[in-house]
Amino acid sequence: xxxxxxxxxxxxxxxxVLGPERKPILDCQGxxxxxxxxxxxxxxxxDNSAMDGFALRAEDTRGARESSPRYLVVVGEVAAGSMPTxxxxxxxxxxxxxxxxxxxxxxxxxxxxxxDEVSRKSSKKDLSRIGILCQAKKGLNVRRxxxxxxxxxxxxxxxxxxxxxxxxxLASLGHSTALVIRRPIVAILATGDELIGVDQPLxxxxxxxxxxxxxxxxxxxxxxxxxxxxxGRDSVQSLTDKIAEGIDADMLITSGGVSKGDYDIxxxxxxxxxxxxxxxxxxxxxxxxxxxxxxxxxxxxKRKVPHLGLPGNPVSSMITFxxxxxxxxxxxxxxxxxxxxxxxxxxxxxxxxxxxxxxFARVMVTRRGGQYRASLTGPQGSxxxxxxxxxxxxxxxxxxxxxxxxxxxxxxxxxxxVEEQGMAKALPIVSIVGKSQSGKTVxxxxxxxxxxxxxxxVAALKHSHAGMDIDHxxxxxxxxxxxxxxxVCISSxxxxxxxxxxxxxxxxxxxxxxxxxxxxxxxxxxxxxxKIPKIEVHRKELGDDLLCCPEELxxxxxxxxxxxxxxxxxxxxxxxxxxxxAIADFIEKNLLLNKQSNIS
Ligand code: AMP
Ligand code: MG
Numbered sequence: 001x002x003x004x005x006x007x008x009x010x011x012x013x014x015x016x017v018l019g020p021e022r023k024p025i026l027d028c029q030g031x032x033x034x035x036x037x038x039x040x041x042x043x044x045x046x047d048n049s050a051m052d053g054f055a056l057r058a059e060d061t062r063g064a065r066e067s068s069p070r071y072l073v074v075v076g077e078v079a080a081g082s083m084p085t086x087x088x089x090x091x092x093x094x095x096x097x098x099x100x101x102x103x104x105x106x107x108x109x110x111x112x113x114x115x116d117e118v119s120r121k122s123s124k125k126d127l128s129r130i131g132i133l134c135q136a137k138k139g140l141n142v143r144r145x146x147x148x149x150x151x152x153x154x155x156x157x158x159x160x161x162x163x164x165x166x167x168x169x170l171a172s173l174g175h176s177t178a179l180v181i182r183r184p185i186v187a188i189l190a191t192g193d194e195l196i197g198v199d200q201p202l203x204x205x206x207x208x209x210x211x212x213x214x215x216x217x218x219x220x221x222x223x224x225x226x227x228x229x230x231x232g233r234d235s236v237q238s239l240t241d242k243i244a245e246g247i248d249a250d251m252l253i254t255s256g257g258v259s260k261g262d263y264d265i266x267x268x269x270x271x272x273x274x275x276x277x278x279x280x281x282x283x284x285x286x287x288x289x290x291x292x293x294x295x296x297x298x299x300x301x302k303r304k305v306p307h308l309g310l311p312g313n314p315v316s317s318m319i320t321f322x323x324x325x326x327x328x329x330x331x332x333x334x335x336x337x338x339x340x341x342x343x344x345x346x347x348x349x350x351x352x353x354x355x356x357x358x359x360f361a362r363v364m365v366t367r368r369g370g371q372y373r374a375s376l377t378g379p380q381g382s383x384x385x386x387x388x389x390x391x392x393x394x395x396x397x398x399x400x401x402x403x404x405x406x407x408x409x410x411x412x413x414x415x416x417x418v419e420e421q422g423m424a425k426a427l428p429i430v431s432i433v434g435k436s437q438s439g440k441t442v443x444x445x446x447x448x449x450x451x452x453x454x455x456x457x458v459a460a461l462k463h464s465h466a467g468m469d470i471d472h473x474x475x476x477x478x479x480x481x482x483x484x485x486x487x488v489c490i491s492s493x494x495x496x497x498x499x500x501x502x503x504x505x506x507x508x509x510x511x512x513x514x515x516x517x518x519x520x521x522x523x524x525x526x527x528x529x530x531k532i533p534k535i536e537v538h539r540k541e542l543g544d545d546l547l548c549c550p551e552e553l554x555x556x557x558x559x560x561x562x563x564x565x566x567x568x569x570x571x572x573x574x575x576x577x578x579x580x581x582a583i584a585d586f587i588e589k590n591l592l593l594n595k596q597s598n599i600s
Contacts, residue, residue: 256312
């Protein structure tokens, strides 16, 4: 059996980012830009008004108040879309609408509400004069030419995913089309003698083919173009013919026929026409999975298409699609973020993992009391598609876990959340923050020792403002660095150190991938500005106040009394300094996945 990660890596190694196509901007939603877009215009093109009001010289409003207006002569009016015909001289104003170009000589706009226009109108007074009721600063309500976009600048970078706002930016630049990475065409084939199409009457022993529709809808959801090949029968000829119809697609997805049943001939057909891998993947549901490349000579050209053979059971086929086909489609579309958005939630029922596979359990996630809660959506058989219809997430139980009990923290893949640029996967990381001299490092040492005692693999991460002390002068690593190397890696039989130069202070999201994924817990010290969960160390002698806002903290560790005003008023869990076991329990409960649970 291979792991989910190994299977995914293999699938991704068979697909590449596709070529570009130029098309109308409205058809590009969700696609990835294949060109850098520069601006050939200034936006706004001219200084213009941000309000309906009067364009004037700020100098002319000096000292203006409601009780002593400054009166100006109104010399004209300018609407959005037209150019001013008059200019502003001292003592004059021009009535101006939002978006209209600012007249020559004007340097501010006073909105109608701050003039006496309304009262003039109601008392039928002369409108060739206007009373200004407040003093305006230069630039008031003026939008500067090029303040949004300046001509010649790089506005949208290649590889940007086009969302409604980017499509709007393209339109604002006057682009009617964009060059984007094209959408993959995904051929979909259902297999099985028992299947009939949804437009046929149901016959004895038959079932409707649902996988075709689930898979096609999934393909569209992730930006691909589904091409439905229909139903292949459990015969070599039928499958061979159907597969040939999918040969010029970017990917072929079949469902069914990959398990150990007598009629499971997909394998045999593939073995004859392509290079295939059949795997049992260490997951549940969805153990049998086929993957390979189908090759065929069409006319004079050799064609080949990556093929993913999903299991037939409707739930298995959807869950394996999510884990393997979805990232492959996203990769072909040029997307960088392939990981499914994941949260941590408290599970509301027990899940057992009897045979050490990765379990994907269908759950409904809700948010209550500031925390996500996941409840199982009923029977978890791999044929029960309605349990998938009731779910909005998949709780992931690792192969190393025997299961979880109600109340444990689990990782949940959110089925309906969009993969987002820059949305980091929820990781087991907590940062110890506090004022200087509050004892952060001591608490770090205590916690590291405590978690090691509990058998966890712990990484410590420290932010240091003042250089680092492993890079000693005169050592080889230092010499390499002096010679100009951008990174120096020193490895010995039992340790590895990487000194990598950086032109800016890296964020925690940039550091974590360098640390690596193999740790059960990452304890960080400092990083008070990052968004990771934080525990603040508080010392009475340094004052009652906290360094971070309470909303950003998970808990407080203090040497004051536990019901100090401060901890009490912000309702945060507070721990006594030195009560390391309780702090460690709290971190486990709030951050660690089910690895620690022991259901027997
Ligand atoms: P197989 O992997 O071909 O052995 O199929 C496993 C189970 O999934 C069987 O009960 C099939 O009837 C069912 N199944 C296979 N393909 C489909 C499909 N396209 N739609 C609904 N059920 C299917
Ligand atoms: Mg079958």
